Amino acid sequence: xxxxxxxxxxxxxxxxxxxxxxxxxxxxxxxxxxxxxxxxxxxxxxxxxxxxxxxxxxxxxxxxxxxxxxxxxxxxxxxxxxxxxxxxxxxxxxxxxxxxxxxxxxxxxxxxxxxxxxxxxxxxxxxxxxxxxxxxxxxxxxxxxxxxxxxxxxxxxxxxxxxxxxxxxxxxxxxxxxxxxxxxxxxxxxxxxxxxxxxxxxxxxxxxxxxxxxxxxxxxxxxxxxxxxxxxxxxxxxxxxxxxxxxxxxxxxxxxxxxxxxxxxxxxxxxxxxxxxxxxxxxxxxxxxxxxxxxxxxxxxxxxxxxxxxxxxxxxxxxxxxxxx
Amino acid sequence: xxxxxxxxxxxxxxxxxxxxxxxxxxxxxxxxxxxxxxxxxxxxxxxxxxxxxxxxxxxxxxxxxxxxxxxxxxxxxxxxxxxxxxxxxxxxxxxxxxxxxxxxxxxxxxxxxxxxxxxxxxxxxxxxxxxxxxxxxxxxxxxxxxxxxxxxxxxxxxxxxxxxxxxxxxxxxxxxxxxxxxxxxxxxxxxxxxxxxxxxxxxxxxx
Numbered sequence: 001x002x003x004x005x006x007x008x009x010x011x012x013x014x015x016x017x018x019x020x021x022x023x024x025x026x027x028x029x030x031x032x033x034x035x036x037x038x039x040x041x042x043x044x045x046x047x048x049x050x051x052x053x054x055x056x057x058x059x060x061x062x063x064x065x066x067x068x069x070x071x072x073x074x075x076x077x078x079x080x081x082x083x084x085x086x087x088x089x090x091x092x093x094x095x096x097x098x099x100x101x102x103x104x105x106x107x108x109x110x111x112x113x114x115x116x117x118x119x120x121x122x123x124x125x126x127x128x129x130x131x132x133x134x135x136x137x138x139x140x141x142x143x144x145x146x147x148x149x150x151x152x153x154x155x156x157x158x159x160x161x162x163x164x165x166x167x168x169x170x171x172x173x174x175x176x177x178x179x180x181x182x183x184x185x186x187x188x189x190x191x192x193x194x195x196x197x198x199x200x201x202x203x204x205x206x207x208x209x210x211x212x213x214x215x216x217x218x219x220x221x222x223x224x225x226x227x228x229x230x231x232x233x234x235x236x237x238x239x240x241x242x243x244x245x246x247x248x249x250x251x252x253x254x255x256x257x258x259x260x261x262x263x264x265x266x267x268x269x270x271x272x273x274x275x276x277x278x279x280x281x282x283x284x285x286x287x288x289x290x291x292x293x294x295x296x297x298x299x300x301x302x303x304x305x306x307x308x309x310x311x312x313x314x315x316x317x318x319x320x321x322x323x324x325x
Numbered sequence: 326x327x328x329x330x331x332x333x334x335x336x337x338x339x340x341x342x343x344x345x346x347x348x349x350x351x352x353x354x355x356x357x358x359x360x361x362x363x364x365x366x367x368x369x370x371x372x373x374x375x376x377x378x379x380x381x382x383x384x385x386x387x388x389x390x391x392x393x394x395x396x397x398x399x400x401x402x403x404x405x406x407x408x409x410x411x412x413x414x415x416x417x418x419x420x421x422x423x424x425x426x427x428x429x430x431x432x433x434x435x436x437x438x439x440x441x442x443x444x445x446x447x448x449x450x451x452x453x454x455x456x457x458x459x460x461x462x463x464x465x466x467x468x469x470x471x472x473x474x475x476x477x478x479x480x481x482x483x484x485x486x487x488x489x490x491x492x493x494x495x496x497x498x499x500x501x502x503x504x505x506x507x508x509x510x511x512x513x514x515x516x517x518x519x520x521x522x523x524x525x526x527x528x529x530x531x532x
Contacts, residue, residue: 184427185437186420186459195413203412205424256414270485271462274455274477278414294458298488301454306475306482 005144007285009129010296010313012303015104019112022100023067024051025075028090029060038062038088045082053102055117063116067095105130129312142171143263147287147316149236150263153178153228154189163193164263168282172240173232174260175200176224190264190272194279196224197257257281267293267315273301276311283312364499368469371395371447372499376471378405378418379449379507385410389507392418392448394426394465396440401429419448419456423463441465449504451497453477454485461491470497471504 029038039056046065048054056063064075075093079086099112102120105127109120128134135143146166154162157179165175177193187206198204224232224241232241254260257279264286268276273294276284284295284302294301295313302313364372371393378391382405394402404421408414426444430437441463446452449471452460457479460468479485480495 184424185441185463186423191415194415195411198411198413201412203410205407205411205413205416205421256412269462270458270489271455274453274458275415278453278455278477280414292462299483301483304454304483308476 005140005147006132006317007135007140007143007314008132008317009134010300010302010315011129012300015108015126015130019099019101019103019108021097021115022051023095024098025064025067025070025072026058026061026094026096027064027075028092029057029062030088030090032060034088035062041084041088045084051098051100053119054098055119058117062089063096063098064093143285143316144318145236145239146173146261146263147285147318149173149232149239150265151287152231152235154265156225156228157189158182160265161189162265163189165193165197165257165281166261166263167259168261169259170240173224176228176232178228186271188269188272190262190268191275193262194257194275197260197279201256255280261285263316266290267295267297270294270298270301277301277307277309280309281311283314285314285316287316287318289315363496364469367398368447368499371400371445372449372469372471374400374403375447375449376500376503378403379504382406382418383507383511387511389511390418390448390450392422392446394422395445395447396426396443401440401444402426415455417453417456419446419452419460422446423459438464445469449500450474450508451478451480454479454483457485458489461485461489461493464491465493467494468496469499470495471499472501472508473497473505 029035035057039062042056042062042064048056048063048065051063051066054063064079070078072093072095076086076091079089096116098116099108099118103109103112103118104123106120106122107130109118109122112118113120125134146164150162150164151160152162153164153176154160156162159179161179163177164173165177166172167174175193175196177189177191177196179189180187180192184206192206195204195206229241232239257276259282262276262281262284264272264284266288267286267290268284269290269292271294273284286295289297291297296315300313302311375391375393378393379389380391382391383389385405387406387409390406392402392404393400402422402425404418404425406418407416407421410416426440427437429435430440442465444463444465446460446465446468447470448468451470451472451474452468453474454477457468473481475481485491486495
């Protein structure tokens with residue numbers, strides 16, 4: 001398989017958008033050797049807790065305070081009233097736009113640093129997510145393989161929607177699901193896969209006896225339909241299926257889908273996206289955006305701040321697929 | 326199975342507490358600002374039924390949320406939270422009801438799309454983001470609920486209606502304090518068989 005796969009993070013807008021700007025007053029320093037004195041006085045008389053990410057000085061310019069509802073002409077008076085030694089400044093008051101919030105990623109830092117000097121503490125993990133360099137080539141190959149399996153599972157449904165739930169610690173398949181909305185309006189592939197994970201944990205709500213063989217009821221792979229299992233085992237000989245299903249008593253099952261990766265042919269809808277939050281999935285990978293998608297298209301459910309769990313979301317793009325076929 | 330709802334001691338005790346509370350505050354107020362007469366007699370009757378189911382959930386060590394679906398003035402689905410029993414975090418009361426409506430339609434040979442469009446949903450807690458999205462997609466006629474859901478609410482935490490633009494009408498606030506107190510009982514792990522004096526103290530501390 002020569003297809004190159006690209007995995008792109010779906011991040012919160014606050015990482016992607018340009019930083020919001022706010023207006024501040026600046027002035028020039030009369031004598032460069034007084035810089036430290038000016039900064040000291042300003043920090044004492046006009047502390048800027050909300051703009052702590054900004055440096056106070058840009059070569060000979062100094063940041064005074066936010067311009068909110070204050071006219072330029074009054075600035076000098078305000079400085080004087082507070083007891084600032086105004087002869088240290090040239091009284092060339094100007095309004096300047098600066099970043100209102102701290103930069104989250106390097107590209108935002110570069111954008112805001114070019115306007116006014118800025119502090120930045122890079123979060124290496126977020127930077128990797130942002131630059132899509134989190135996974136090694138080896139890991140990308142595995143993700144691509146799981147994505148191919150997911151597409152094969154989708155072929156069992158009328159709309160090609162398939163879902164695969166993987167334990168990334170052992171790279172083994174825990175459960176699969178494909179769209180069964182003929183049996184019920186909410187039985188989207190994600191919902192079916194979640195229920196199949198429950199079945200692997202001796203739970204579950206939807207009966208799917210019709211697609212399990214008698215043999216399988218006694219086997220370890222209770223959570224993968226028999227026809228799919230036969231196909232997958234034949235095609236992907238190097239992948240373990242339901243390996244986590246050792247002897248039930250010895251097996252450590254997580255709480256719901258904790259720690260599991262979810263692969264989906266299409267971007268999950270809002271219902272499915274929230275179902276995966278409830279189920280505490282670790283990461284969600286999807287192949288194509290959906291017009292009713294809740295992980296990038298209509299909204300980004302995984303970035304809603306007030307929820308008690310968040311997972312990471314990636315879109316898997318198969319770049320050279322067309323050339324190959 | 327589910328329709329054998331038994332009034333539990335706890336609900337009765339709580340009602341006694343509430344009746345004493347109501348005397349001291351304005352009788353038309355629930356949760357401070359929503360009037361009880363905002364709910365019709367029918368709506369109150371169905372909401373009471375949903376409360377019985379919420380209580381059954383609490384008795385079964387499930388998050389106490391109860392729900393019923395009403396179509397042409399008939400109850401066609403009754404559900405309560407079943408997450409722990411099924412080890413499936415998506416088995417909320419509303420999702421259980423949706424499956425029952427599907428079964429009902431198959432049995433009665435009705436088109437489920439048409440049935441959902443004329444269905445009223447009564448639920449003790451504001452539907453979560455998942456359930457709200459499911460109910461909006463099914464175009465149910467109306468959702469009537471008890472208290473807000475500040476953990477997962479499909480309006481409170483993230484307003485699903487902003488993106489899905491549903492035809493479904495929504496209103497909440499029916500016995501909101503009672504619905505919330507049921508949730509508090511569950512999350513505090515209060516022993517339901519504790520003597521009422523202890524229960525009263527707990528309520529005072531949390532409200």
